Amino acid sequence: MDRDNIFNNIDDLPAEQLFEYIIQGIVTLPELRQTGQLDASKRRVIEKLLKDREKEEEEFWEQCIENNTISAFSDYIEKYPNGIFKLEAKNKISHLEDDNAWNNAQDQNTILSFTQYLGMYPNGKFTLEAKNKIKELEENGFEIGEIKKNPKEFPADKIRYYLSNGQLSKEDLLQKNIPEEVIHKLLKNESTPDFVLGSTPASIPDGFTEVYFWGIRGSGKTTALSAVLSTANKNGLLEIAQGPGYNYMLQLQNLFYDKISTLPAGTPSDKTQYLPFILKKSNERNARSVSLIELSGEIFQCFLYKNASKPLPTKQHEETFNTLIKYLNGPNRKMHFFFVDYDRGNDADQDSYRQSHYLNAAATFFNDSQYNIFGKSTDAIYIVLTKSDLMPQSEFTKREQVKEYLxxxxxxxxxxxxxxxxxxxxxxxxxxxxxxxxxxTVYFEEICDFNSETAENIIDILMRRIDPKGNSILDVFNK
Structure with a gap:
């Protein structure tokens, strides 16, 4: 219920419900009293409930202070999202994470570790000390030695810099099994173009399978989509439709055109994209029509707000959420792929939320019967663990490792x-x-020796689980 409805129905709403709206941050007790419609008995009940909650919150906070851990303060924010100590809890988390990052940098005691610390905390408690450490190590000539030991772990710009001034040679890289083609790509210093996003349509054509790519910002879903489109195109299976997202799909399918490819500096995640295409073998008469929806990463923020019964923060969030619900309520068959970033792990973001927080928020929202996200129209649900090559070597298959990790x-x-x-x-x-x-294999954080195996697995799923039909989505757009 929004503010206007609350103010128009104060007489009809019980004190306990008004209390819930207050702790959700929708209204305040002074605002309710100023209307002149809040009778004394309700006010006293609300005041008692607020006092009891404040006492409970203070006791919980004292326990968090005693524990003094990131987990404890994160639990406080989750339990009391509008709490008295919310800002202090965020500051505590920030300081503890800063301490942990600094301790880790000191343990490694390398230029790379201190540079990574500065990248994470440019204004951190130990910024000056980290800069001094880097200067000290550089003066001692440690960095070149570190690069020569494991060059592919360093940024491309740094490798190019040392190659240009003669402190590093091509032979140094070759001796560490950096392929000749990768070095050639490094020296060309290519950049990927800025993505040209398409408009988001109000509705999706009926009769074609909808494939949803879900993932928080930086989960790897856009790069995975690029790998899928590129591989399907190389294998002669893909034809993209004109209209929404056409330019964007062309850019995505070209990203891994070469086996040695340059990764994009960043991929868009602020706008839901509708990408229609077909998959068809050369000897087939009918084609599989795919209405692929690459969801904006901000949809997970929407879930957090909806679960808390709070209004969405911006008009763009509202449009993103409403468009998604309209799509999901459509009659088409649906498949869902949820992308989870292994390399990111469960580290907190700038808002102190972790990957698990966003995913659990989605799970809570999916349980809301009002929206009925998954129903009889859903054919498949997959969880895709990106950067799975970084998982430690194991006697188990990657799929078994993914299952254990998730x-x-x-x-x-x-x-x-x-x-x-x-x-x-x-x-x-x-x-x-x-x-x-x-x-x-990714070298220098931006050059990829592309392996299409896992992209082909996703293509195989789409080929097997989407029925070929005589009518095609190309008939809708390519007119």
């Missing part, structure tokens, strides 16, 4: 929630399916 404490709530949906609606035979995803 069932860890960080993501178990999210996985169990999706598993329940699969059982309830007979999706995937009642199971959650996990997929590893990797681009191949």
């Amino acid at each position: 069932n860890s404490s960080n993501y178990l709530g999210f996985v169990n929630s999706l598993r329940d949906k699969c059982k309830k609606h007979s999706i995937n035979g009642g199971r959650i399916l996990g997929l590893p995803f990797s681009l191949g």
